[in-house]
Amino acid sequence: MASRTPFLLLIITLIVIGSGSIYYRHTEMGIPLTAGEQIDIWQIEATVEFSARNNAVNATLTLPQDPHFELVDEFTASPAYGVQVIRNEETAEAIWSKREAVGRQTLYYQASYKQNNNLPEQPAPEDEAVADVLPEPYQTSANILAELAYEKSGNNSFYVLQVLDLLNSSNQNLVLLNSKYSKTDIFVHLMKLMKIHAYPVKGLVLEDGRRNQQLFPMVKIYVKDKWQIFNVEENSLAEEFPIIVWQENAPSLLDLEGGINSKVLFAISHRSDSALSDATTMALKDDYLDLGLYSLPLAEQNMFKGILLLPIGALVVVFLRVIIGLKCSGTFMPILIATSFIQTELVNGLVGFILIVAIGLLIRSYLSRLNLLLVSRISTVVIVVIGIIVLSTVFAFRLGLTEALTITFFPMVIMAWTIERMSILWEEEGGKEVLIQGSGSLIVAVIAYLLMDNLLIRHWVFNFLGVHLLIMAGILLMGQYTGYRLLELKRFTPMAED
Amino acid sequence: MFSWANPFKLRSRGVMGMNQRNFSYIGRYNDRSLYPNVDDKLKTKTLAIENNIAVPDLIGVIRYQHDVAKVFDLLKDHNGFCIKPAKGSGGKGILVILKTTEEGYLKASGEIVPKNEIIRHISNILAGLFSLGGTDDVAVIEALIEFDPIFKGLSHEGVPDIRLIVFQGYPMMAMLRLATHASDGKANLHQGAVGVGIDIATGKAKRAVQYDRPIELHPDTGKSLTDIQIHDWERLLTLSAGCFEMSGLPYLGADIVLDKNKGPLVLELNARPGLAIQIANGMGMLPRLQHIESLDRRHPSIEKRVAYAQENFND
Numbered sequence: 001m002a003s004r005t006p007f008l009l010l011i012i013t014l015i016v017i018g019s020g021s022i023y024y025r026h027t028e029m030g031i032p033l034t035a036g037e038q039i040d041i042w043q044i045e046a047t048v049e050f051s052a053r054n055n056a057v058n059a060t061l062t063l064p065q066d067p068h069f070e071l072v073d074e075f076t077a078s079p080a081y082g083v084q085v086i087r088n089e090e091t092a093e094a095i096w097s098k099r100e101a102v103g104r105q106t107l108y109y110q111a112s113y114k115q116n117n118n119l120p121e122q123p124a125p126e127d128e129a130v131a132d133v134l135p136e137p138y139q140t141s142a143n144i145l146a147e148l149a150y151e152k153s154g155n156n157s158f159y160v161l162q163v164l165d166l167l168n169s170s171n172q173n174l175v176l177l178n179s180k181y182s183k184t185d186i187f188v189h190l191m192k193l194m195k196i197h198a199y200p201v202k203g204l205v206l207e208d209g210r211r212n213q214q215l216f217p218m219v220k221i222y223v224k225d226k227w228q229i230f231n232v233e234e235n236s237l238a239e240e241f242p243i244i245v246w247q248e249n250a251p252s253l254l255d256l257e258g259g260i261n262s263k264v265l266f267a268i269s270h271r272s273d274s275a276l277s278d279a280t281t282m283a284l285k286d287d288y289l290d291l292g293l294y295s296l297p298l299a300e301q302n303m304f305k306g307i308l309l310l311p312i313g314a315l316v317v318v319f320l321r322v323i324i325g326l327k328c329s330g331t332f333m334p335i336l337i338a339t340s341f342i343q344t345e346l347v348n349g350l351v352g353f354i355l356i357v358a359i360g361l362l363i364r365s366y367l368s369r370l371n372l373l374l375v376s377r378i379s380t381v382v383i384v385v386i387g388i389i390v391l392s393t394v395f396a397f398r399l400g401l402t403e404a405l406t407i408t409f410f411p412m413v414i415m416a417w418t419i420e421r422m423s424i425l426w427e428e429e430g431g432k433e434v435l436i437q438g439s440g441s442l443i444v445a446v447i448a449y450l451l452m453d454n455l456l457i458r459h460w461v462f463n464f465l466g467v468h469l470l471i472m473a474g475i476l477l478m479g480q481y482t483g484y485r486l487l488e489l490k491r492f493t494p495m496a497e498d
Numbered sequence: 499m500f501s502w503a504n505p506f507k508l509r510s511r512g513v514m515g516m517n518q519r520n521f522s523y524i525g526r527y528n529d530r531s532l533y534p535n536v537d538d539k540l541k542t543k544t545l546a547i548e549n550n551i552a553v554p555d556l557i558g559v560i561r562y563q564h565d566v567a568k569v570f571d572l573l574k575d576h577n578g579f580c581i582k583p584a585k586g587s588g589g590k591g592i593l594v595i596l597k598t599t600e601e602g603y604l605k606a607s608g609e610i611v612p613k614n615e616i617i618r619h620i621s622n623i624l625a626g627l628f629s630l631g632g633t634d635d636v637a638v639i640e641a642l643i644e645f646d647p648i649f650k651g652l653s654h655e656g657v658p659d660i661r662l663i664v665f666q667g668y669p670m671m672a673m674l675r676l677a678t679h680a681s682d683g684k685a686n687l688h689q690g691a692v693g694v695g696i697d698i699a700t701g702k703a704k705r706a707v708q709y710d711r712p713i714e715l716h717p718d719t720g721k722s723l724t725d726i727q728i729h730d731w732e733r734l735l736t737l738s739a740g741c742f743e744m745s746g747l748p749y750l751g752a753d754i755v756l757d758k759n760k761g762p763l764v765l766e767l768n769a770r771p772g773l774a775i776q777i778a779n780g781m782g783m784l785p786r787l788q789h790i791e792s793l794d795r796r797h798p799s800i801e802k803r804v805a806y807a808q809e810n811f812n813d
Contacts, residue, residue, distance in 0.1 A: 322517060428590065429689065430682075482518040484509075489502045494710050494777055495513050496503035 018469030050262035052101035131192035208270035325485025360419035512782030578642030591628030667742035693778030699812030701731025
């Protein structure tokens with residue numbers, strides 16, 4: 001064939017440029033070939049719930065400014081609310097507002113934090129700590145307690161330990177104080193009596209998979225030339241979990257106008273991620289091969305991390321169809337399903353997908369009796385799919401299955417088309433063919449998901465853009481493959497017999 | 499259960515795989531702009547009549563909703579007929595009426611269809627209910643085919659037809675497709691229909707397969723499948739070979755039925771014919787395809803191509 005040479009040249013060019021850029025970025029730019037060190041990412045979701053009183057609503061949620069944690073990304077989700085996140089030296093807050101709100105309202109704020117290892121030096125307090133004067137007889141009791149602890153300690157840090165001990169004793173003075181003040185308040189007061197800087201803060205215990213959590217009262221004190229955090233309310237606080245200080249300088253966690261019965265609940269999940277390549281230093285180096293990806297804002301970078309995984313999915317689809325001969329419904333539907341699996345996790349995703357398609361097929365079988373035209377039929381199925389998603393989400397939420405909430409990540413129009421195709425297939429070729437193609441699609445989706453979820457592959461597709469040229473060369477080569485598909489070897493077994 | 503063919507053995511026997519069919523034949527020879535010639539049944543029929551290719555008689559075409567009631571004028575001289583969507587796929591929307599009776603129209607299943615049901619069916623066709631992508635369509639009304647009695651006892655419920663692969667106008671492989679109870683009256687091999695390989699030279703059955711495995715007798719009727727001889731074979735080959743000029747597609751599948759009175763008629767053409775015909779014939783089709791590709795000069799006349807095929811493609 002005459003057109004063979006330019007085609008081969010194209011392939012060779014793609015391979016040379018692709019591997020050349022990978023080599024260059026590895027050796028010259030020092031980008032490691034493996035994903036490297038893993039960092040802990042904490043994903044925290046705050047849910048604000050309240051009843052609106054039929055007029056304007058302004059809700060201000062205080063956000064953490066803990067130097068021990070670095071914000072990776074954040075987003076807010078709230079229907080029909082205007083949202084603003086304000087961050088400056090003193091405050092960090094998310095403000096939702098709406099002209100008119102009726103009934104129970106739910107607002108979401110979600111953020112990912114990574115633990116910050118190189119802490120900036122925190123400034124020492126400039127002024128002297130001054131204790132407020134409590135009304136009698138509480139002030140006298142406080143003085144007695146301070147005296148007791150002071151006598152048993154040689155320096156400020158021992159004083160702190162003594163006070164902590166006292167707070168858990170059954171001392172009469174403590175009982176008296178505790179009848180009016182919380183242990184946190186007493187602790188702060190006793191610290192200030194000794195001129196130790198102390199103030200109450202509220203923190204969140206970061207334990208993976210916890211839901212409906214609330215902030216914990218804690219005390220931040222300055223001893224031994226550094227700020228430390230103590231929990232004085234109870235000693236049951238497990239040591240192994242990190243604590244993020246959520247509310248420090250703000251008087252309240254939630255400032256709500258136009259609503260009553262508010263509550264704020266937190267859900268925490270943990271994931272490991274490959275250490276973000278040192279984006280700033282890389283962007284500073286003059287490098288054209290990354291197309292300036294690293295200089296994009298974090299949110300866009302994350303978006304591209306997702307988009308750049310799609311070629312992997314395409315490669316899987318081409319391979320499984322051309323080389324293996326797997327039948328699946330819709331060429332790229334499995335890739336889109338695989339990308340939603342990334343959001344939903346595999347098991348949740350599989351269950352959700354099968355659930356939606358099964359219910360959809362049931363309803364679609366009724367629609368086919370109505371003799372509707374294609375466009376209106378598909379549109380009906382789209383609405384039905386949305387209905388299934390809404391209903392199952394609400395139902396799961398009531399049961400407390402937050403895992404099921406991720407079902408909303410499925411692309412609805414794609415799901416509707418899948419249902420439509422499967423149902424036509426069912427009518428024309430029977431349920432067996434639906435099972436073959438349906439499971440074929442799921443196999444493709446699962447394989448694509450497993451590859452796309454692989455840390456090394458994620459690292460490569462984002463940091464070595466040359467990989468995509470190699471993938472393209474591979475896909476082009478497979479497009480010229482005229483040999484047997486693997487499953488054809490099975491189909492044609494009678495032909496090889498004598 | 500898990501037995502796999504050796505790919506080198508398959509290759510040496512000239513078995514063509516799906517990738518090779520798509521890339522080396524359909525992709526290379528069949529011009530996409532010619533696909534409507536075979537995908538639109540009305541266009542196929544018009545082309546066939548222009549090219550003197552025998553097809554089932556066209557009773558009429560209903561194109562617009564306001565003409566739907568005129569269907570009864572068209573039908574009054576015909577006892578049995580068949581209403582099809584021009585762009586239908588997979589046999590959807592085909593209504594076959596065997597006989598016109600006092601009460602209404604008799605379907606093959608014995609059901610009586612009233613007049614308003616005929617109107618509704620045509621309206622659905624016009625609105626695109628059965629067409630690919632739901633686009634507007636026209637309803638084609640054809641005379642009923644009276645099946646040749648030689649197939650009596652060979653096909654369960656459905657229509658027996660002969661699929662020929664025609665490459666560059668040379669008929670090069672043939673198979674008779676018989677519906678079974680398992681295939682639910684359909685002629686698709688993967689649904690359980692029986693495929694009978696037919697010798698291109700003589701029109702005699704070579705062997706029969708169901709579910710890719712050789713069989714001797716029809717699974718429902720018990721009739722022997724191996725002593726079928728299709729009469730008028732040369733006429734049938736000539737008809738299929740003419741479909742090349744008519745459609746312009748070099749790699750073509752022609753579905754032909756035998757009518758009791760009119761002989762072979764082209765029912766449908768296919769631009770992407772499947773590969774099961776190789777299993778029914780027990781042989782790969784690559785050697786014949788390559789034989790035709792290697793011809794120095796192809797025969798311009800249909801008769802010469804048929805004669806050449808009969809001479810060279812015998813078993």
